[in-house]
Structure formats: C-alpha cells, structure tokens
Amino acid sequence: MTSLPRYLATKLATINIAKNNCDDYQAVFAQLKAHYPSIGFQALFDLYCYLSKSPYPNREQQQQLIKEYKQQPKYYPLPSNDTVSHFLQLAQQLALQAFKEDEIPIGAIVVCNNEIIGQGYNQTRQRKDILAHAEIIALQEAQRYLGNYRLHDCVLYVTVEPCLMCSGAIINSRIKQVIFGTSEPKTGAGISQYQVFNNKQVNHHTQLIGPIDNDYYSQLITKFFRYKTM
Numbered sequence: 001m002t003s004l005p006r007y008l009a010t011k012l013a014t015i016n017i018a019k020n021n022c023d024d025y026q027a028v029f030a031q032l033k034a035h036y037p038s039i040g041f042q043a044l045f046d047l048y049c050y051l052s053k054s055p056y057p058n059r060e061q062q063q064q065l066i067k068e069y070k071q072q073p074k075y076y077p078l079p080s081n082d083t084v085s086h087f088l089q090l091a092q093q094l095a096l097q098a099f100k101e102d103e104i105p106i107g108a109i110v111v112c113n114n115e116i117i118g119q120g121y122n123q124t125r126q127r128k129d130i131l132a133h134a135e136i137i138a139l140q141e142a143q144r145y146l147g148n149y150r151l152h153d154c155v156l157y158v159t160v161e162p163c164l165m166c167s168g169a170i171i172n173s174r175i176k177q178v179i180f181g182t183s184e185p186k187t188g189a190g191i192s193q194y195q196v197f198n199n200k201q202v203n204h205h206t207q208l209i210g211p212i213d214n215d216y217y218s219q220l221i222t223k224f225f226r227y228k229t230m
C-alpha cells in the first residue's frame with residue numbers, strides 16, 4: 001500500500017481530519033487547503049494515491065483531479081482538537097442530563113465565534129414531541145438568539161451522529177460544520193444509514209466531521225439501553 005508522505009502526515013495530524021476516517025481524497029484535500037492555503041496540488045495527487053490506493057496519476061488524471069477539486073464546496077478550517085473536545089464535553093453534560101430525565105442521552109450545542117448560542121438535550125418523551133431531539137432544540141435556541149433562521153457561521157456539536165430529521169434541519173439552517181462524537185449505526189444519517197451531507201445537490205453549506213471518539217461517546221447510550229432492557 002502507498003504510504004502517506006511525511007509532510008502530509010504531520011499536517012493531517014495537526015487537524016481533526018486524522019480522526020475523520022475519511023477516504024474522500026477531494027474532501028481531505030479541501031480541508032487541508034482551508035488550513036494551509038498555500039498547499040499545492042501535489043498534496044491532492046499524493047492523497048489520491050494514498051486514499052484510493054491507486055498508482056500516481058498521469059498528466060491527464062492530474063488535470064481531472066484539479067477539475068474535480070474546483071467543483072468542491074467551500075471548506076472552512078476545522079476547530080482545534082482542544083476546542084472540539086471542550087464543546088463535545090459540554091454537549092456530553094447535556095446528554096447526561098437527558099439520561100437523568102430518562103430520555104435517550106444525546107446533547108447538542110451551537111457555537112458561534114466561540115460563544116455558545118444554543119443548547120439542547122433529547123426531550124421527546126417528556127414533551128411528547130418527536131421533534132424534540134437535542135439538535136432541533138439547540139438550533140431553535142440559536143435561531144432565536146441570532147434573530148435569524150440561517151446559522152451560517154455556526155458550528156453544531158452533538159454527542160451522537162444526527163438522524164435524518166435533524167440532518168435535514170441542520171442543512172436547511174446552513175450551519176457550516178457539524179461535529180459529532182459517536183456514530184449511530186441504526187439511525188445515523190451522516191455516515192451510517194444515509195450520507196445526506198455528501199449530497200452536493202442539496203448540501204452546499206454543511207461539512208460533517210466525525211466520529212470523534214466512538215468508544216467514549218457511545219458509552220452513555222449503551223448504558224441507557226442496557227438499563228432499559230433490564
């Protein structure tokens with residue numbers, strides 16, 4: 001297997017891409033470019049070799065790769081690892097609150113310029129409302145706070161991969177990034193059951209990042225369902 005050149009390995013390690021399990025060389029290159037604007041197309045060709053396990057592209061393939069890159073949506077720099085764990089930890093506190101209230105433990109936070117402007121935890125049972133998912137509550141609070149239904153410069157942190165309903169709301173709100181803690185194999189619409197954020201026809205705005213740590217962020221959910229079936 002082609003190994004990742006050292007210059008790329010160090011750059012990828014400094015940002016969250018390394019944890020993103022992403023094999024989309026265009027997406028990874030676009031993220032690198034967001035962080036390191038002067039990086040050249042050499043990196044795209046190297047990523048192509050490494051991630052698609054292909055031989056080094058010939059001249060014609062290189063032109064094609066550059067053309068594909070130019071059709072990619074705009075990527076924003078990812079928050080630092082420290083920022084991600086800080087806000088995901090706060091979302092985890094909200095998930096814990098849901099757990100205490102006998103709700104499926106999921107927490108979400110909306111952040112704008114490092115300020116928390118919306119937060120929520122799952123409350124479907126107590127509110128008798130299927131819409132009362134953590135993400136929807138957090139989005140609604142952020143929209144009220146900003147007085148705008150568009151959340152262009154905001155990042156949503158959520159402990160678990162969003163469902164189809166929440167993913168739709170997130171895309172419609174034009175949030176720029178969604179960062180999730182653990183994947184949700186049964187209902188996840190980001191990477192598991194559907195990949196709605198990859199659909200360039202409907203999503204020009206929102207970049208999905210995760211899972212950040214499957215082992216850590218799945219613990220509360222596993223505990224909840226184990227306790228429920230006892």
Ligand SMILES: [Zn+2]
Nearest residue numbers: 133162163166
């Ligand atoms: Zn949901």
